[in-house]
Amino acid sequence: MSENALHAKFQQFPEVVREKVDAALSDAKIALKLRAAEILADKEEMAEHAVTTAGRIGAKSGEVSELTTILPLKPNGAERLRKFFGLVGGNLAGAGQVGTLHNMRFVFLDNDTKLLFATAFDGEWDPYIDDFATKIPEFMDYLFSNVEGWPGITSPDVKDFIVKYQIPAEAWFVAHPNLTVAEGHRLKRQEAAVQRFLSDLN
Template identity: 40%
Template sequence: MTANTDKPSRPGMKFGRTSEFTLFFKAKPGHGKLIREVFERPGFEDRRKEMSARIGTLHDARWVLFDDDTCLMSATNFDGDWDAYIDDFAAQIPEIFDTILEHTGDYPGIKDPDIKDHIVAHQATACSYFRTIPDTTVKDLQKALRVQDAFQRLLDEAN
């Protein structure tokens, strides 16, 4: 399978039913430490798992501070449409973007009517994007795991 060559309505490459999403921001002077502290807060890992489940289309997410903590990258892979993905963040987990990106220059807030334009202004499309199983969504994977678990229980009961 090759990457989708159709021009997307928004930045980011598609591969099968999944898209890549990469953002770059300048941190406010001295705010790199504050960004790191967001990720180190007690309970953040549990909140992250719960927030990912609320979105339901998120395969993975990475946040990276670089250039001596002056720049921040956010990169994810997700199922479906770009606009629906951003709408899901705004509706389901607005606090994650606001809590982190308030430490970057000119961030208007996830509820701002121009947030999508702001995101596009900070988005870079990958030069290459590959997924091992490109037509498998998060929901497909979750279903397969439930089926596997049920099948394994059935085998265990048969012994």
């Protein structure tokens, strides 16, 4: 599509939308402005993916929240963690016991002096941290004992410690914001049951 055609299409959006886009993206190309206008004008899409707060800290979209921390590692902390991650082949499947956990990842930064820990989960921030303490405390304490100042997952100070190092997301997108982990498991079981039924018919 030509520049003129893009400009013409952009002008078709309500003035309030165009003004918002121009104010935020004054130096952007018209193709990006047009895409931004399309997003803003799609009220249903915007409502479904609205970003709110996860409670104490962090962003939330629908039922899914995010947590990102950058933590200082103890000397040799990265080495100890690498041994553990190597032992399990980088597979942290045991964390699924938490029940609300969509994903988690560990990344070493700054020559192994810092650890990025990021995760997505269902619900509010405080209950999520409580789940770590009640469902996988040994796992959490082994991993995070390599972090400077870690108070222990059952410590009354652990939430303040996490908040100290958490960096809230400035933007957050979830493809299926209202699909919880529990609902995903339920749908998976239903699909398996349907497939078994169809297989038995044959």
